[in-house]
Amino acid sequence: MGDFVVAVRTYQRAALFQRCTLQILRDQNLADRLTVFVGSDIAEYRALEPDLVYVQAPKGGHNAIRAICEHYPRGTPILFLDDDLESFWGGDQIGRAHV
Numbered sequence: 001m002g003d004f005v006v007a008v009r010t011y012q013r014a015a016l017f018q019r020c021t022l023q024i025l026r027d028q029n030l031a032d033r034l035t036v037f038v039g040s041d042i043a044e045y046r047a048l049e050p051d052l053v054y055v056q057a058p059k060g061g062h063n064a065i066r067a068i069c070e071h072y073p074r075g076t077p078i079l080f081l082d083d084d085l086e087s088f089w090g091g092d093q094i095g096r097a098h099v
Contacts, residue, residue, distance in 0.1 A: 005076060006030055009057065009064035010083035011039040017083035018048050024088045025081075033079075035071065037064050 006025060010017050017036070025031045037057040038045055045054060057067040065080070072078060 003077065004033065004079055005035065005072060006033045006079045006081060007035055007037060007068040007071075008081045008083055009037045009039070009061065009068065010045070011059065011064075012041075012044075013083050014044045014048050017045070021081055021083050021085040022049065022052075024085055028088060035068075037068055037071070039064055 008017065008021055022031065022034075025034055031052075035053045035055055036045060037055050039057050039059040042054045042056060045052070055067065055071055057064045068078065068080065
């Protein structure tokens with residue numbers, strides 16, 4: 001599957017992230033590539049999913065995108081996702097979140 005990372009930006013929606021995007025990533029065996037960029041209190045996310053990698057990001061979508069780009073070395077392929085993804089299509093695989 002190539003060498004890439006998955007970056008999810010989120011703000012005050014820990015339960016939605018867990019139910020939607022995170023479930024899809026787990027269904028596709030991609031959770032090990034994930035870093036979650038949180039524009040709100042990380043504690044709420046850690047309470048639900050303590051084993052994930054979190055980075056505090058400034059509030060605002062454009063600020064989160066900048067934080068994601070600055071976090072990884074230049075040239076790193078990044079799959080940018082939002083926290084409310086309900087389905088994912090890639091290659092020959094189709095996944096559906098359990099929402």
